[in-house]
């Protein structure tokens with residue numbers, strides 16, 4: 001087992017930096033379905049570009065490492081304790097190398113362990129089998145999409161769809177609703193794994209297990225195959241689109257599994273995964289620990305999509321207006337902006353997410369934020385030999401988590417722009433109007449794309465919050481994002497939510513009787 005740790009390090013690196021062919025293929029197909037010049041087409045163009053850069057730079061596709069989850073099948077005499085030990089060592093090394101963000105936080109103290117190790121993490125599931133090799137699969141599922149997982153207990157009432165009963169049609173309604181409620185916040189277009197039955201725990205486990213299936217496979221159960229096909233077709237009529245910008249592709253894959261339940265419970269559990277669907281697998285020789293084969297090479301994917309790059313489509317250009325702004329930004333410049341404009345930012349911006357927003361509510365800011373820009377982002381950072389911080393990945397995080405604070409913080413500090421993803425709610429929209437500020441939606445998961453816009457790290461405050469939650473002061477050049485909430489009370493997110501609810505309601509009538 002000498003090489004086992006190195007094999008796992010390779011698996012982690014590949015999973016974090018290189019999307020498998022079935023996922024690339026699904027994204028490529030989505031791109032071909034979008035009309036040129038739309039916001040969704042532009043977002044998919046950026047995503048494609050990001051996938052290529054991550055592979056070339058051998059750097060994280062998305063800054064959010066997520067919850068590292070290993071699923072291992074091993075021969076009876078393979079030493080599981082030793083394997084777990086070596087996995088933890090590989091995780092630590094991958095973090096030191098900047099392939100993973102330090103993402104493990106003590107739930108009671110809030111302290112980031114710094115190496116992705118901690119109580120119960122990484123998650124490692126072992127199973128024995130009678131084959132003569134070890135099968136190791138890894139998924140890096142980020143927080144934004146994990147927060148959009150949902151579990152239904154049938155029967156129930158669903159907005160737009162009415163009563164969902166304890167039958168295949170009730171299950172159909174739950175799955176459609178699951179896609180609707182995620183909107184763009186889990187970095188749509190997404191993939192879903194569905195678990196029918198079990199209890200609350202095993203239902204979710206079954207749902208997550210579906211995410212290890214290839215996007216291109218066909219369900220061996222004909223009823224579930226039909227349901228998967230139906231969901232793929234209808235979920236894509238909801239017009240939520242990439243990043244919730246509206247558009248023709250909302251869902252990239254749907255995999256459904258079923259298990260027995262007990263008479264009193266009927267759960268439908270849905271695991272939502274963003275487009276940055278990072279899962280890979282290897283088979284390993286139990287004697288040497290060396291990799292024998294990579295698992296997700298996917299023979300069903302056409303050869304052109306297996307190529308290192310996602311197939312190119314025409315250069316995407318958005319029809320909207322482009323406005324270049326240099327920080328600090330004035331109220332007049334902001335009030336001139338409208339939903340749909342592309343803003344290109346130059347100058348100093350500051351990261352801030354959950355811990356910082358909570359802190360700023362009743363403390364001062366260490367830097368002047370008047371006319372400033374807050375970026376909802378928890379980057380991957382590495383210190384070089386001279387002690388200088390380098391940005392390894394820096395995409396936006398889900399903004400809605402800051403909804404309780406954002407409006408107050410904008411007014412308290414005179415902030416003019418908030419960059420994030422997935423949009424914010426009514427309280428923030430009112431504050432944008434009152435104070436004169438905008439919400440800019442960056443493309444979630446495009447962590448390499450945005451890292452390359454950062455020219456310098458000017459400094460950092462609140463390192464005690466851990467790397468993702470610290471306040472990084474970043475000099476950016478040509479940092480582009482779309483105005484999705486303006487200072488005139490308009491919100492693209494509210495509009496898309498309303499349209500998609502109307503479309504969901506069109507799917508109310510029974511289909512599977």
Ligand SMILES: O=C(O)C[C@H](O)C(=O)O
Pocket residue numbers: 063064142143144145185186187377378396397398399444
């Ligand atoms: O933690 C992050 O960086 C992002 C998170 O995955 C999110 O989608 O909000």
Ligand code: SF4
Pocket residue numbers: 062063064066141142143144145185186187274275276395396397398444445446
């Ligand atoms: S930021 Fe988006 S792409 Fe990255 S893990 Fe979160 S949901 Fe996924």
